[in-house]
Amino acid sequence: MSAEAARAAELLTQLSNPVRLRAFAGLVARGAEGFSITEMSFLLDMTKPEAGEALGRLAGLGLASGSGDGYYRAKPEVLREAAQALVGTLPIAPLLKEYPQLKGYFTHGYLTSLPPTLSERYEQIAELLARFLAVDGVLTEDEVNKRIAVVAEDVAAVRRMLVETGWLERDRAGTTYGSGRIFVPAG
Template sequence: MSLEAARAADVLAALSSPIRLSALAELTRRGREGATIAELAYALDASVPQTGDACARLVALGLATGSGNGVYRARPEGLRDAAAAVDNLQPISPLLTEYPQLRGYFAHGRLSSMPPTLSERYTQLGQLLARFLDLDGLYTEDEINKRLAEVTDDVAGVRRMMVDTGWLERDRAGSTYGAGRPVPAAVDGSPRTA
């Protein structure tokens, strides 16, 4: 596990505590004004020691800042950093960096929408997914489905799109799949399109 992933795990574990999550939410709500431990304790209906401990933990994780005058403020970019670390662990992420034009179709390493059918990006998505599958022989439909399920909930739709765009080929019975055409390698960090 990378250092970023371990840090993201720490952030998520820390926010599983209701008092810490409530403290972060209240600090976020207060914005730049922030709050003292006493103000937070009152707003959260919690004890000052509990609230102080929650704030200290949030500061240690980079989710809040504390000033010399005792005012704490939320630091939401700490959550964005943790989310980015989790996103980077997704299996499609290394390839997606080479297809910046397709980023909008993915959310947290999963395909969330498809480009229009006749667009160039539709074909580029097929190419990206063909590179992700990295087929070197024949596979059953279940094997293809299992691999596609790593990046999409609409396995059947994506599989069909890959067949339609020629990146995936199936036999007449529809039970065996293989690479439809050679997948071009990235050149200078940007994909070649067919």
């Protein structure tokens, strides 16, 4: 497991505690004003030591900051940064850096929508996914589907797009696939 994945897992594990999650949500909702331990104990209907423990854990994780005035404030950017770092470890991430114009079609490294069929972006996504699949030789439909499923839910639509754009060639029986075009890097 990468350091980014371990950090994200630790944050999520700690936030899976209902008291900590409610405390964090309360801090986020309160914004820059923050909460004191007394106010948090009232908000969460718990003792001051329990509220102090929850706020202390959040501060220890970097999800909250405590100040000299006795108030805690949320630092939600820490959670966002952990999520972004985790997304950077996903298999499609290196290729998406080369196609920044396509990032809007992906959520957390997963293809969530396709552009219109005859658009330039459709061709670009097909090229990106063909590079990701790295078909070398002949693959069965099941092998192609498994590779596509790593980055897209609608496997059939992506497979069809790759065939339509010429990046994959399907045999007449429709059971095996091979590379239809060769990627030539720009430059």
